[in-house]
Amino acid sequence: MNTTSDDTEIINRLKERTAHLSVISNTGLVVMKFVVGFAIGSVSIISEAIHSSMDLLAAVIAFFSVRKSAEPPDAGHSFGHGKFEDVSGLIEALLIFIAAIIIITEAILRLLGGYGQEFSPGLLFFGIAVMGISVLANWYVSSRLMKVAKQTESIALESDAWHLRTDIYTSLGVFAGLILIHFTGLTILDPIIAIGVGLVILNAAVNLLKRSFADLIDHSIPKLDEDRIKAIICEHASEYAGFHGLRTRRSGPDIFIEFHLVVPGEVSVTRSHDLADHLESDLLVEYPRANVTIHIEPCQEGCDRCGSFCTYYEKQKMQKQ
Structure with a gap:
């Protein structure tokens, strides 16, 4: 059973709406994390803000790539525009890789320079709340992205979903770390958690680079x-x-x-x-x-x-x- 032009149009609209949802969600999370992170002076929250910034940029790239890949073949692209999604996946992976290096470098500098800053209990509560909101929002959006990615076989949406999945795990780590800091007062945990966040992001970037590169060089399907x-x-x-x-x-x-x-x-x-x-x-x-x-x-x-x-x-x- 072949897909009709109407079916293709429905699929393309679904992909665009889902990518747009990711852009809106990430924009809100980036603003919240940066505001609270700088207010507290927490490198782990700022690291998460940088991570979410990369997710936002990835979501924007995914949005435009799924729109471009939906265009029918033309004189210059007789096999269609599908590789725009592969290129977007490669760009997203490189951006995540850069973000991970920035996060790890900043955290190590904090450790080497000493970390004696005390966090205000009230502001620390806001940090914990923001991380909790981030986990819930990214869980919903990533689940939605992954579902639509599987339905439409979109690597751009799937890449975006995996970005948010890593954000869930790292946000959970920061969430737990801030609670530990609240009860123990060990502020040195903050840059240590940030390094852990950076390593998780780095691993996700390497895996995404491998997959995107494989599709760009016309690797066989599984x-x-x-x-x-x-x-x-x-x-x-x-x-x-x-x-x-x-x-x-x-x-x-x-x-x-x-x-x-x-x-x-x-x-x-x-x-x-x-x-x-x-x-x-x-x-x-x-x-x-x-x-x-x-x-x-x-x-x-x-x-x-x-x-x-x-x-x-x-x-x-x-x-x-």
């Missing part, structure tokens, strides 16, 4: 998906001799599937074309954003291109025996 594609093709094994040369790649939310379908030489062009259309329709049911290219080849007795899969050749051998 083996599990390729095996499923082979299984779908094999469901019609009795209608052709074999297939070979399966190649896949991802471009943003779109995937490209190419393979050679080997048919018996006496099969007509019309019948071969109908079979290719049938296979393409079956693949689109499971991968609606796929671009499928099937090259028809005549079977040559004794060739080894299809390997042990060549059902037609095996049937011919059995008939001769």
Whole structure:
């Protein structure tokens, strides 16, 4: 079942609305964290504000990238604009990496320079409250982003969701640390927590860099998906001799599937074309954003291109025996 133009328009609007929600949420959190962080003088809260700033920038990039990737193919981009999402993922990862280095550096300087500042109990309460709000807001928005990302196969929205997921964990860490400072008075915990935040962010940036770079260099889709594609093709094994040369790649939310379908030489062009259309329709049911290219080849007795899969050749051998 292929997607219609109306379905595509609905999907694109859903992606834009979800990306816009992330922008609004991150804007509010950035302002709150910076105000409270500087008011208290807490490096861990300021680190979280920097982290959220990167999330905000990532959300803005994701918003424009999903809008651009939704544009139909044109003369200059005959394969569509899907890679705009991959580029946005790479930019987001680099921004997160820079933010992590800034956070860790500032925290280490605080540790080396001594950290004797006392926090006002009243202001400390505001810091704890802001971190709690951040956890709840990011949990809701990241869940929404991830759900829509899975529905629409959008790497930009998925990247944004993972950014917010890391923000949840780091905000929880700062939240717990501020409570410990409140009860113990150990303000040295503040830069230590900030270093922990930076390390978590650094790990997320490295993982996102790997994935974005893999898509930009046309890495094959996961083996599990390729095996499923082979299984779908094999469901019609009795209608052709074999297939070979399966190649896949991802471009943003779109995937490209190419393979050679080997048919018996006496099969007509019309019948071969109908079979290719049938296979393409079956693949689109499971991968609606796929671009499928099937090259028809005549079977040559004794060739080894299809390997042990060549059902037609095996049937011919059995008939001769």
